[in-house]
Amino acid sequence: MELFRGLEVPALAEVMAVALIRTVPRHTPLFHQGDPAQHCHALLSGGVRISQTNAAGAQVALRFIGAGEMFGSVPLFTDRLYPADAETVADSVEIRWTEASLRELITRHPAIALNLVTVIGRRLMEVQDRLREVTTGRVEQRLARALLRLAASGKTSDAGTALAFPLTRKDLAELSGTTLHTASRTLAAWEKRGWLSSGRAQGRSRITLHDQAALAAVAEEGRE
């Protein structure tokens, strides 16, 4: 788990002793945008969709959280309100700590605070990259990058890399800052070329990437 990397076994035992663990079926809300933030959350298995409601009242996917990743924990150190909604997209096991437990753990093991800086710092850089892509890049480039980012937490076999989460085409459009129409058209074109395939289950696509090199070329060059 990224948050407790480098900790010795006795320290990890302390971490687990104060952890709250629960299994959560898919499509369960974990917290809502604007609620008071009370826990540091992470995922042991499954997947969580982080989304925000915009001024027009529409939900926009912001990030997908996979096993081992932290979420919803930044507001404990800032304005104390969850900035987004979190909902499971698969059956999941959540692990969380109260704010008091987390602060006590950090006091005893300051390495946790440095891990927090690393995790949040990486996300800051990633979101800055996405912001730059959205304001200057081409749609194909952004969509290819969104797929490659999701593939990093996917499962690789001989058939390719299956993305860890079931995603709608709307999710992918939102993650890459484009319209549903453009995302669907581009994904269909790439599927035709054999770069990826998608199987549908419960209204969501299970996407498998077959040619990450081709997608990386689009992501890097912005040319097809």
Add this chain to the structure above:
Amino acid sequence: MELFRGLEVPALAEVMAVALIRTVPRHTPLFHQGDPAQHCHALLSGGVRISQTNAAGAQVALRFIGAGEMFGSVPLFTDRLYPADAETVADSVEIRWTEASLRELITRHPAIALNLVTVIGRRLMEVQDRLREVTTGRVEQRLARALLRLAASGKTSDAGTALAFPLTRKDLAELSGTTLHTASRTLAAWEKRGWLSSGRAQGRSRITLHDQAALAAVAEEGRE
């Protein structure tokens, strides 16, 4: 200074004892995108423009740093490469610490690590908001929000709030993810209504906001 908030006087004396301080004239590069990151930087006075070069080779403004703010310090905890260029936009006084000094200070005063989490966490939330605005909001809304964010570090007098940095219209276009043409047209319309005024000096605008309530209404509602 946000990074050392809450520290006692003896701890602050330690912080200052290992700090490197230098005065830097305006238009001086402080570091370049891709260079190895070796310091934690902050600004005692003046202003710094943080920008990235996109795939097409164009510079895009990402953020402006004012007095008391940290910059260029996240890569010490992630991939160890500066993700952006930093250049002074006014005569400035920079304060910085080597990575070894910063880590030593954090070991002795873990509160610094929690302050780092707070600073980086706030920026993450701000960039996520900007990303959501860019993908779903209207241009006027984004421009109004960019101006209000800059006003937070500005100087308020009877005449209004003067932004802390001299900015080009291109800077403002980039910060709000729009074209120079649209940014200029919108700013001119707002100037005509008396919401702001801009004086030019050395090719850059010194913008003063006269009606933050009107801009806040645009920022919130997305309507003019």
